Amino acid sequence: MNRDQLQTLSFEELKELAMEEGVALIRPLDKDTLIEQLIELYSEDEDEAENNPAMIIKEKTFDLTKADQNTSAEMNQVWELPERYNETKVMLLLRDPNWAFAYWDIKDADIELYRDNPLFKGLFLRAYRFSDSSSKQHAEYFDIPVKLQDMSWYINLPEQGMNYFVELRVRFQSEERVLCTSNTISSPLERIHEGMDQDAFRNSGNDYLLLSGLYGFGDSSSLVQDSKKIISLLDNQYPNAGA
Amino acid sequence: MLHAHLPFVRHPEYESFLEENWLFEAISETYLPLLRVFQKLKNEGVQFRLTMSFSPTLACMLSDELLQRRYIGYLERHVELAEKEVARTKDDPDFSPLARMYRDLYAENLKDFSDTYRRNILWGYRALEKEGYLDIITTAATHGFLPLFIQYPRDIEAQIQTAIISHGRIFGERPTGFWLPECGYAPGIEDFLKKNNLRYTFCAAHAILFSEDQSPYGVYAPLTSPNGVSFFARDIPASQAVWSGEDGYPGDPVYRDFYRDIGYDLPLEYVSPYIEQGNIRVNTGFKYYAITGKTEKKRPYSIEAAKKKVEEHTDNFIYNRMKQVCRVSKLIDRPPIIVTPFDAELFGHWWFEGPLWIESLIRKICADPDGLQMVTPRDYLDVFPTNPVGRPSFSSWGNNGYSNVWLDGANDWVYRHLHKAIERMEELVERFPDEKGLKGRALNQAAREVLLSQASDWEFIIKTGTSSQFAIQTVKEHLSSFNIIYENLCRNTVNTEWLTNIEKRHNIFPDIDYRVFRSQQSRK
Numbered sequence: 149m150n151r152d153q154l155q156t157l158s159f160e161e162l163k164e165l166a167m168e169e170g171v172a173l174i175r176p177l178d179k180d181t182l183i184e185q186l187i188e189l190y191s192e193d194e195d196e197a198e199n200n201p202a203m204i205i206k207e208k209t210f211d212l213t214k215a216d217q218n219t220s221a222e223m224n225q226v227w228e229l230p231e232r233y234n235e236t237k238v239m240l241l242l243r244d245p246n247w248a249f250a251y252w253d254i255k256d257a258d259i260e261l262y263r264d265n266p267l268f269k270g271l272f273l274r275a276y277r278f279s280d281s282s283s284k285q286h287a288e289y290f291d292i293p294v295k296l297q298d299m300s301w302y303i304n305l306p307e308q309g310m311n312y313f314v315e316l317r318v319r320f321q322s323e324e325r326v327l328c329t330s331n332t333i334s335s336p337l338e339r340i341h342e343g344m345d346q347d348a349f350r351n352s353g354n355d356y357l358l359l360s361g362l363y364g365f366g367d368s369s370s371l372v373q374d375s376k377k378i379i380s381l382l383d384n385q386y387p388n389a390g391a
Numbered sequence: 392m393l394h395a396h397l398p399f400v401r402h403p404e405y406e407s408f409l410e411e412n413w414l415f416e417a418i419s420e421t422y423l424p425l426l427r428v429f430q431k432l433k434n435e436g437v438q439f440r441l442t443m444s445f446s447p448t449l450a451c452m453l454s455d456e457l458l459q460r461r462y463i464g465y466l467e468r469h470v471e472l473a474e475k476e477v478a479r480t481k482d483d484p485d486f487s488p489l490a491r492m493y494r495d496l497y498a499e500n501l502k503d504f505s506d507t508y509r510r511n512i513l514w515g516y517r518a519l520e521k522e523g524y525l526d527i528i529t530t531a532a533t534h535g536f537l538p539l540f541i542q543y544p545r546d547i548e549a550q551i552q553t554a555i556i557s558h559g560r561i562f563g564e565r566p567t568g569f570w571l572p573e574c575g576y577a578p579g580i581e582d583f584l585k586k587n588n589l590r591y592t593f594c595a596a597h598a599i600l601f602s603e604d605q606s607p608y609g610v611y612a613p614l615t616s617p618n619g620v621s622f623f624a625r626d627i628p629a630s631q632a633v634w635s636g637e638d639g640y641p642g643d644p645v646y647r648d649f650y651r652d653i654g655y656d657l658p659l660e661y662v663s664p665y666i667e668q669g670n671i672r673v674n675t676g677f678k679y680y681a682i683t684g685k686t687e688k689k690r691p692y693s694i695e696a697a698k699k700k701v702e703e704h705t706d707n708f709i710y711n712r713m714k715q716v717c718r719v720s721k722l723i724d725r726p727p728i729i730v731t732p733f734d735a736e737l738f739g740h741w742w743f744e745g746p747l748w749i750e751s752l753i754r755k756i757c758a759d760p761d762g763l764q765m766v767t768p769r770d771y772l773d774v775f776p777t778n779p780v781g782r783p784s785f786s787s788w789g790n791n792g793y794s795n796v797w798l799d800g801a802n803d804w805v806y807r808h809l810h811k812a813i814e815r816m817e818e819l820v821e822r823f824p825d826e827k828g829l830k831g832r833a834l835n836q837a838a839r840e841v842l843l844s845q846a847s848d849w850e851f852i853i854k855t856g857t858s859s860q861f862a863i864q865t866v867k868e869h870l871s872s873f874n875i876i877y878e879n880l881c882r883n884t885v886n887t888e889w890l891t892n893i894e895k896r897h898n899i900f901p902d903i904d905y906r907v908f909r910s911q912q913s914r915k
Contacts, residue, residue, distance in 0.1 A: 203790055203855075205634065205734050208649065208741040209397070210848075210857045212412055213673045227867035229808050229874075239810060241539055242577075242785065244793035251807050300803060331542045334578070336785040341603050355722050359609020360600040361627035378597065 154183045162186070232299065238273075238316045240330040245308045245338040251300040252316050254327060259296060267321040271296060274317050275303055277310045284313070284332075309337040339378075392593065392732035392768075394570050395422065396446035396534055398848040399899050400865075403457055409667050410861055414452055415465040418512065419676065421739040422453075423500050424746040426508075426515045432753055433524060439753045442526045442767045443516065443735070444570035446534050447557040448846065450513060451899045454561055459510040466504065469497040469676065472665045476653070476677060485691035486679050492694060493677055517562050526767040528568035529558040532900070535845035536797040538577035538785065539806065546813045546841075547583050549907040553842060555587055557900055567769055568592060570732075572847050573797070574625065574788040581616040581782075591621040591768045593732050595786040599624045604781025611719050611727030613768070615778040622783050623768050628715060629731045632708055633748075640704040641742035644682050645696045648689055649741050651680040678743075701744050705751040712763055728771050729763075802853040808870050809844055813908075815877045816841045820908045823880065832894065833885045834905035837876040839897055841908075844869035872897070 154162065162182040238252035250273060262268045271294050278287035294301060305312060313332040318325050340356065362378065397417060402408040432439055445453075452458050473494035480486040508515050519525045531537060532553035540546050551569070558566050569589040571580065576594050584592060596610050599622070606614050610624035633639050640646075654666055654675040663669045680689035681697075712729055719727045738745030756763045766774075789796035798806070819834060826834055844866050852862035872893055879885055 203796065203851075205737045205741060206848075206851060207855050207857055209417070209734070209736045210413060210852055210855075211674070212409055212416075212858070213667070213671065225868075227864055227871045229867055229870055232807070233811050239542070239806070241798060241806060242794065243798045244791060244795055245785075249798055249803055249806075251803070253807070299807075334785075336601060337603075338601060340600060341605065356605065356609060357600075359606075359611060359719060359722060361596055361610050361629075362600075378600065 151183065151187060154186055236316075236328050238314055238328045238330045240303075240312065240314055240333050242333045242335065243302070245335050246305050248303045248305055248312060248333060248335075249300065250303055250314050250330065252328070253299065254296075254316070258327070262318060263296065265320070269319040269321060270294075271298075271327075272317055272319060273301065273303070274315045275312060276314070277305070277307060277312050279310055287313075305335050308335050308339075310335055392442045392444070392570075392730065393425070393735040393738070394444045394446075394530070394732060395449055395735035396444070396530065396572075397449045397452065397736075398534065398846040398865075399448040399452060399843055399897075401452060401455060401458060401896070401898070403896055407461070409673070410858065411458065411461060412465070412673070414449075414458060415462050416674070416676065417736050417740060418453075418462060418504070419466070419469070419497070419500050420743070421736050421746070422512055423503055424739045425735065425749065426512060426519075427499075427503070428746050428750040428753075429519055429524060430515070432750065432757075433519065433522065435754075437754055437757045439524055439757055440526070440765045440767050440770060441524065441753075442528060442568065442769075444528045444530050444568075445513070445516070445558075445562075446530045446570075446572075447532045447554045447561075448534060448899065450561045451557065453513050454511055455898070456510075463501070463505065463510070466497055466501045468665055470494070470501055472662075472675065472677065473497050475661075488694065489679050489692060490677075513561060520562065520564070526568065526769050527558075527562055527564070527566070528570060529554045529566040530570035531572050532557065533842045533846045534572040534848065535842070536573050536575045536787070536794070536847040536850070537571065537580055538575045538787070538794055539798060540809075540813070540845065541577045541579060543810065543813045543817075544583070545817055545908050545910055546845075547580070548586075548911075549838070549842065550845070551583050551587050551589075552907050553838075553900055553903060556902060560902060574598075574732075574786065575794070575797075575847075576622075576783050576787070577785050578782055581618055581620040581622075584620045585616075585618045589620065591623060591772060593730065593768075594622045594624050594783050595788045595792060596624050596627050597792055598622065598783035598786040601784040601786070602781050603784070604779070606779040606781060608723050608725070608727070608779060609719075610730070611723060612725065612775065613728075613771070613778050614781045614783060616782055617780055621768065621772060621778060623728070623730045623771075624783075625732055625788065626715075626729045629708075629712060629729050630733070632711065633731070633733060634737070640708075640748065641737070641745070642682065643700055643704070644684050645693070645700045646682055647678055647692045647697065647743040648680045648682045649678070649743075651678055651689055653677040653679070697744050698747065701747045701751055705748060705755055708752060709755055709763060716763070725775060726764075728766065730768075796854060797847055797850040799850075799854045801859075802850040805850060805853070805866055808866075812841045812844060812870055812873050815873070816905075816908045817910070819877065819880060820906060824906070824909070826905075829885050829887060829890070830880070831905070833876050833880060833890055835903050836890060836894055836897070837873050837880075838903055838905040838908060839900055840869045840873035840876070840893075843897060843899065844873070869897070 159179050162179060166182050166186060232253045234256050235253050236255050236258060238250060241249045243249050273292040273294055274289050275292065276287035276289045278284055292301060292303065311332050311334050314330045316327045318327055397413050400410045400413060476490040477494050480490045504510060516525060516527060520527045531550040535550050537547055555566060568591045569584055571592050574593060574595045576598050599606060599610050599614050602614065606612065610626055613621035613623045615621045631639060652674045654662055654672050662675065665675055667673045679692055681692045683689045716727055738749060756765055786792055787794065816837060819837060823830060823834055849862040849866045853859050
């Protein structure tokens, strides 16, 4: 989204977008600040795309024209899909170790029922997390309020190396009800495992990085604790490696 | 390892279709030049070994008569343009040799495609495999990004089984290895590979680096999952040297510039017969300038200077890999394997000199018995059948290393529909377990449409904005076609005329059996 497109959104819509994108909301919140933060985020995304060689090659493969002219998209027939499928269901997809994407649907009849019910207080997602060694029944959880018209949400996963699932729940004045439960996903640990044993493998942390092809950029010991930097190096595949 | 893939684009309902040029450009600039390089090396007696994966979508398109015929037309137009270019530049000492180079290239392509390979270049690759130069493997049937379908085991099974059957039909062999689309791995995928007798696959470096089961060899030996499937991790320094546009070899100022093309540079009336609909400027493939640097004033491209640079770059690549081997060998008790997978389309299409670089690299490696040795994963596993056991970590080779490219604010809407189509396909298989005749045809087409809608390319293109409307329409077309079949079958009807039409258009996987979506339980 560019600045003009963002300007057309209301403050509430921008706030929601910022939360969906995982932007840290700096208070006091105002529309201009939100727009600046989102633009910064989108330009970071673009930088990432520019830096990842595998993705750059892929883009070039599909470059036929300089501009996105979509010449062939003017097909004889324009295809449209139903917006939804009138079913009550929630699905959870793992995006990366810190974010998941949930999409859901609620049957029309139920939506009407809630909308017309004076005791209806709202919908929310209850996100559960549990470790491999604990059970689903003892999972911790946190709630994310959503609107009746919402159909998807990006969920920040508070801890890596855990299992997650969500329930779509409806809240009435004096009770809550589970509408549906998602599949379970497992967030990986985005770091070198603490179990890495120098004695067992003879290799130091630095050696292990070297054995992962990460060398040639100074002190590598800090990388053992800095997974973001490792990912960034993998993404950019550090510039001087070939030289 | 070279991974050759393009999504299925075939539109017989149009006289010409711009996105079919993805295939035509790749044949002209990558697949034919690479084939010539391999043939040349073979004829010189160079005993090289290389793994190539051909995606089933690409292999089906390369075997398709309509696309073969259209490619001939594409080449004939290029030969005609080349002749005009030779005449136009005859007095220009810089551009004249380049115009002749393009004329020779397209004429050679036309001759090789029509005469040598009788329109199917896969015969050339298949022969090289039979003669022991190539290991040809497969990938998911339509190149779906598997981690985002892991909740649907029958779908992953269908992607893999359909790929293996298609591969067998086209290459006459059962593949031993599998390319995970986008190196996308999620725990559990190895079970599907094992079930289909696939011995090895490839993954991102951090799949091993962040694994709970550290390997004493890091990425310099495969990690074998507990069920016996070996994961070969991409080596970062070797990849970087070649992949990176700015810092890698392809970005050298001497090499040919990808962006300056006569499709944009010359007057419209001159290029009109060779561009889209006569008035939409597109790349023609005729490019006369060197990268030069970050300037608009580009220098004319010099073939000789580029050839010299190719030699420097192969020397540099080998030198650095040898250094890498020395450094790593101190830490491990067996020779390290440096896994270097690339999209094949990098070589020749974007990096014009790429095929020359591969030729020079292979020749130099094979000429030095004390230096590097070319091996395929299959060769490696024959020598080192026992490897550290462990499970890779969730990963891909996309931005940020996970699913971020294929699950993004721009493309996340597709999954609701893709998943629904899988659920409905599974429902159809249960309801119609043993259909033949017209209903069987409808069900087979339904299976084709479900798989076609899942190509990772569509999400990628929707995110990156290149031809995004085309990608959106393509996904919608496959899903809508599936929905029409589903709804018809729910009413116990089949529209024969419509079905015949869609079978002709989306004619991929002629031998597909919709029961590939049947659950293991139902099969027993």
